[in-house]
Amino acid sequence: MGFSVVSLIVSTLRMSIPLLIAGMGAVYASRSGMMAMGVESMMLFGAFGGVFTSYFTGNVLLGFLTGMVCGAAVGLLFGLLTVRFRLNQVIAGVGLNLFMGAITTVLMEVVWKSSGNSPQVASLTQAVRVPLLADIPVVGTIFSSLSINFYIALVLLVITQYVVFHTPFGLRLRMVGENPTAANTLGIPVRGYKYTAMLICGGCAGLAGAYLSLDQLNMFVQEMTAGRGFIVLVMMALGKYTPVGTVLAALLFGFADALQINLQQAFDVPSQLVQMMPYIVTILVLTFGIKHVKGPAGTGKLPEE
Amino acid sequence: MCQYDIEMTHITKQYPLVLAVDDVSFRVRRGEVHALVGENGAGKTTLMKILYGMTSKNGGEIAIGGKPVNFKKPGDAIAAGIGMVHQHFQLTPVLTVAENVVVGEERQSWWNFNRKKAIDAVDEIIREYGFKIDAGRRVGDLSVGEQQRVEIIKALYRGAQILILDEPTAVLTPQEVDELFKVIDRMRSLGKTVVIITHKLKEAMAISDSASVMRDGKMVKAGVPIAQCSTDLLAKWMVGRDIELDSTRRAQQFGETVLEVKGLCCRDRHGPVLKDINLRIRAGEILGIAGVEGNGQTELIEALTGLRTPESGQVLLRGEPLTGGPLQFLQKGVGHVPEDRLARGLIKDLNIRENLILGYQWSDRFAGRFFLKMNDITAFSRKVIDEYRIKAPSEKALISALSGGNQQKVIIGRVFEENPQVIIVAQPTRGVDIGAMEYIHEVLLNLRDAGAAILLISADLDEVRRLSDTLAVLYEGEIVTETPADTLSEQEIGMYMLSGKMDGEEVLADGKTA
């Protein structure tokens, strides 16, 4: 099979979508001083919830909504564990990831009497055709083959950039993330802001998860997020915790992923070796790309009494 | 004018292990400046945090302006017209002055935050009180004194009628203290009530109208008019006995040069941090370094203990250049009492025994090639605990269970028992009680008398003046003056600390005074 630039671009964008959406959520979380180690679990539960609803209702839209709600629920749970119960954020992330990985497998058996993956469900198959845009040669081809979730990601980017840097909410959110004690002494409800950020983060991560199960695929597969929740965090750090930077970093990663798939199709390389690429890229970014990037100063801290 | 603005009665605060505030009543009249005096750990800050709604109380009543209140969070206190400037500034370096001030009460539409509007609002207060500060600058670029002004502006922006200042002078030069006192005077003339938490008695006497004294969680003197106080009386109430803090003894004679620093320069990512430092310390000498924090002290300490590699210049120990990392410096006999006790000096989750070998874990007194000599370590620990009067149940007690003073004694004991030729001592008495402070000063002077060369770096000007035989001032990474102790007045040293020069002196292009 050939190696076409257009298909490479399309698959780059497609591969980036879940990272873009989850990344926007992670920006809220990190700006509020949360490490968001639980993004992986929010995505996974979102993916599961989406398929669950789609299976029983046959309605994809409801599936996506359920995915968001499921993700948001796990996000809030992460917030409660780390803020209300003062659990270490890394431990909370690890614990939730293990828990969600296990419970989705247990539930698959209960719901579908199957262990590895769910049956096929109604999914998003239609790409969105934006009038005018679609008529441009080449570019039109690219945009016509993208799902609505790509445009949702773009809208999220604009909203996030505006909210974080140009609203009182964003200013307070950043204050909470930089110095929770200071925010507290000013009467800003620190916990409330952290919970809100985690709800948004979880909602986005859940949507990203539902994208994986209802758009990229049409079923739930055990551990289907495959580390993307952690990759998002690394890409966000590479993007200096800004929405635009995160998007650019996610596109870089999407490119590595797309290249991997194209290489697999183009050459006879063992699939396992090629599949390692996204993970190795992540390790390289982590090692060489974000050495001088500092997250918000209050990351992981709670207001002192 | 007899109305009380603050009335706290029978306040009690119980922490899991200690009764921090024990049945304390505290009243402040409207429009007065009231000094709340006490040692570190006496309960002053806890009492004020209770007033500010940051800390919950276990019992007692609070009334503000005659109305009973029950603050659950700082927001309630702010709404009632109380502002508090904390000892550790509650600012965010990456945000601007204006953003730090208005955040949480932007007075703008919820969907759009306009930076220009925020700066205008803050500028209004800056003009009204005559502060000198640019509302558009990043807080991270400001000096300590300026940051304190931002904190006060924050409270005033929120319409504070009562302002609580927690140890406001601890980090300021004498000149900055004067400026702060002018601001406080201005607030008094505007009818605001000010509470100053302090353990600096001269300052309490200088600015306040009345004083209250706390000791061990109890109020020992409440609301005494300042005319009836003196520093001696306040000190006596504060400590519960007579203390002698002004006495000192200078070195009789110096020996040969032990440590010599030649043309030391260091830089970090933002530029030079130490510029051409030249120092020498002789046996039996304490060289004190004064300076406002952040003028290169940390970098100097790091360079002299092997934690930072200098860009150029040399550190010589008895003529031999010192190179390598902290391990090499320690092994050659450079002792180090770090400025941040719990970050660099001790490991709070390890016990006394384990902390007493920290830095000397390579020594054959404590370890063979592979195994630790547990019996020797235990015997050594018991000896140090005994000799340095460390109050601890046993050598297995965790460092976190000790008071600041006893923690510091663990470090002092560890370093001094090694008989180092040179000791770099930084902030040796920060946050310790007066008893421990007296003791640590005594031990330092004794070691000096025994012939050690000591470099003392402290933000506490009184301490530097008391202990040093030779005094140098560090300003923006440079030694701007070095003289025998007692030749400069407190005001003169303050001038050097603040501007790197005496008034009227010409500053040459390379920053050196003429």
Next chain:
Amino acid sequence: MGKPLNRSKLAHSANTAIQSVGALLIALILGAVILLLTGANPLGAYGAILKGSVGSVSAFINTLVQTTPLMFTGLSYLFAAKAGLVNLGMEGQMLCGAMGAAVAGAWNLGLPKFIHLPLAILVGVLAGGLYGLIAGLLKAKFGANEYIVTLMLNYVATLLMSYLANGPLRPEGEINVATAPVLETAQFTKLVKNRGLTAALFIAVTLSVLVHFFLDRTKPGYEIRAVGRGRLASETAGINIARTTMLTMFISGGLAAMAGVSMVLGVNGRYIEGFSPGYGFNGIAVSSLASGNPLMVGVSALIFGALRAGAMVLNMTQRIRPEFADMIQALVVIFVAMPALFQVVKTRAKKPETEPAKAAEKKEAN
């Protein structure tokens, strides 16, 4: 002065134990609630787990078989945690160890058992240790976040081993995705005939004692603990943090590798793809429940070994996935780490006069 603090120390260890037991109980109760919600009978399920784990000699042997790898990965996580490192890559390190042992165990060099077996173990441990060292190196030299690096390395190891077991190392005509069988001379002595219980269990017990003494009584052990509890203070004290970090990750990786080695040279007799139901990640829960005490890792691993052995029986009888055991473990990880959830034994001293020191400390912390 001495008494209240000694009492508080006693209370501290009591609290640690209560925290562990309490967390386990809460996890089991929550597990029951989840079972109830999915329509299963929790009492029946827990009964089946008990029966399948300690209900008979045979069941108990199964428990011990499951306990062995869990002890290794539990020690692995604990060891890294002592140096303040979060090693989430035990799964990958274990796979490397397993593959190393499988390759070395299949070498037909005519070696006697007392050389071949230790050699195979060594190769496995080195493989896992070096794999752990990658994360240690990146952390020490570049400051790369070790928990994300180790997580990523899990995926890499899984894919790499899958490639090896599918391709180059798969014998001609082999139906399973597996390597060539390990020679008799490289196999652990079986303690019970035809069962997976081997002498590897003794190695696990010995290692937990060794780890304890290493951390407590040796110079490198002291340095590891110092770095773990206070990086800056350790740096100031002249401890080489980079070297300590790398050493820790090498040893931690080696310990995790032993889990794989014990499976390959003991239970399975070869590398079979997917042999691990997540022993690597289970190590986190094992270490948590043991609250960082190497001597308690055995007890903790036994509890989770029983849970896993029971859950496998449960799967056959009640169609509840064995991942149910992972779920309980995840809950334990969360609840054990929750601060002061079970402060039943209070460490309250009423009189401030005895400890004015603490007041000062409290204030300073503020």
